[in-house]
Amino acid sequence: MxxxxxxxxxxxxxxxxxxxxxxxxxxxxxxxxxxxxxxxxxxxxxxxxxxxxxxxxxxxxKPDIKRGNFTMEEDHTIIQLHALLGNKWSIIAAHLPKRTDNEIKNYWNTNVKKRLIRMGLDPITHKPIKTNTFEAYGGGHGQSEDNINMNHMAQWESARIEAEARGSVFQAGSHSSHQPQLILSKIPTQPCFSSSDSLSTKRNTVYNMYALVLATNHDPVLPVSTLSIPYWQTPSPVSTNIGRFTDTGSSLSYEENVNITETSCQTQKIIEDYMLNSQDDDIMVAVEAFRTTRCESIQELFRGSNDVEGPNNDSFERNV
DNA sequence: AAATTCCACAACCGCTTTTCT
DNA sequence: GAGAAAAGCGGTTGTGGAATT
Structure with missing residues (x-):
């Protein structure tokens, strides 16, 4: 111009x-x-x-800016939203009251990103580096799906355990009334996949996406956060029960057939629909399919949050 | 104690999008 | 509708303080 x-x-x-x-x-x-x-x-x-x-x-x-250390809940939200949205700092900031996009971006680049790398996770995809890349998911490169699944789950568990050991890093502010808890501990350890399930690779990806979506849908006020995740039974490809992992601080317990939020149901439906309808094995296509539906999911997350004023639909559509 | 390295964060830059005329 | 201005956004850099050698 x-x-x-x-x-x-x-x-x-x-x-x-x-x-x-x-x-x-x-x-x-x-x-x-x-x-x-x-x-x-x-x-x-x-x-x-x-x-x-x-x-x-x-x-x-600006007077309503919150400064200082990020709380565990904020850290949690940043990680999960970043997994879904990528570097959409303004959208992520919209879900963190009084935090600026610049602050979140800096926090990501100087803290979270490095932490993920240390854990062996790709900070862009949030998936284990090397053994579980999208290329690996594409199959045909010499590594069996079983191995990929095992590596994937092992990496998630490893990351979770390391995070637990590094509790102080994730610790909420000193004013927090509840015990420091770990963000990654809220991501369930592992669904029960059968190694013979031909869809298990794709499911693992979708499962992790789903866990990330739902992880943003917890009640930050609760001293013990819970989150709902789908429990994919095997070998039946699409039959699901709805269960809930409860983080008690020292362990995760699983409860079947509990009520879940409307948001979780909708998100689950999106993913189930994808799994039912998708005929291709290309994980990149799977990811793209998820991306195209995530907008609605995240809007639901914003709508479902009573304590946070989410972005309006116009700006959201603009940015996603 | 001085030099060097590391780290966090404020600020800048360039591009895109939105708004205004 | 077109062009210009303003605002928004994300990547990158610069700076100052802390930690390490």
Whole structure:
């Protein structure tokens, strides 16, 4: 478009903001608002570009911003939503009240990403590195599905155990009234797959996706979080019972045929439908199929959350 | 104690999307 | 509807403090 970026104007200051500049910006915005950021610096007496002022306000000065360590629940939500959405920081931030997308992005890059790598998980796919890549899922590369499944589950369990051992890292703020619990411990250890099940590979993937979806649907107030997951019986390919894993802190117990939330039912249905209808074995197609349905699932998650104001549908559709 | 490395986070940059005229 | 401006977004970089050598 040939526009000159505002920050390239001569004489505008760059770099860290001083407390004086912060005061000027806060005073101006609180008094006049910020309808037009380009005009803000001049009116506020700042030698900054409007874009810089906007970012400073949004990411740092806005009064309802929560700063400091991320709680276990926030960490949990970030991991699960990232597994579903990828680097959609603004959408993830919409589900974390008072956190900015920039803060979440930084937290991801400096903390969570490294943690996943240490655990042998791909920070993009959230799946074990090497032995369980999508290529491996595609089959025909020398590794049996059974081995893949075993590796996959072993990796998840390994990650969960390591996370448990590293409890302090996941620990909620010191004000938390309940025992520090581990995000990954809330992902069930393993569904009962038969090694003879020809769909087990695909199921494992869908299972993990489903676990991740549902993991965002817990009640953060409860001292002991529970989550509902499907229990895929084998060898029957599509028959399901609805069960619930309960994290007691020291162990996971499983309860069959419990009531689950409407959201969980809907998500489960999406996945069941996929499993019923899909005829192809290409895991990439499976993933894509899941992606195309995830929008609805996540909107349901937002709708189902009473304490969090989710993004409106318009902006959501725009960004997904 | 000084130098170096590591880490977290604020800020910038470039691109895309939305809004305005 | 077209073009320009503003806002939004995500990747990347720069900086300062902490930890290590």
């Amino acid at each position: 040939g526009r000159i970026p505002c920050c390239e104007k001569v004489g505008l200051k760059k770099g860290p903001w001083t407390s004086e500049e912060d005061k000027k910006l806060v005073a101006y915005v609180e008094k006049h608002g910020h309808r037009n950021w380009r005009s803000v610096p001049a009116k506020a007496g700042l030698e900054r570009c409007g874009k810089s002022c906007r970012l400073r306000w949004i990411n740092y000065l």
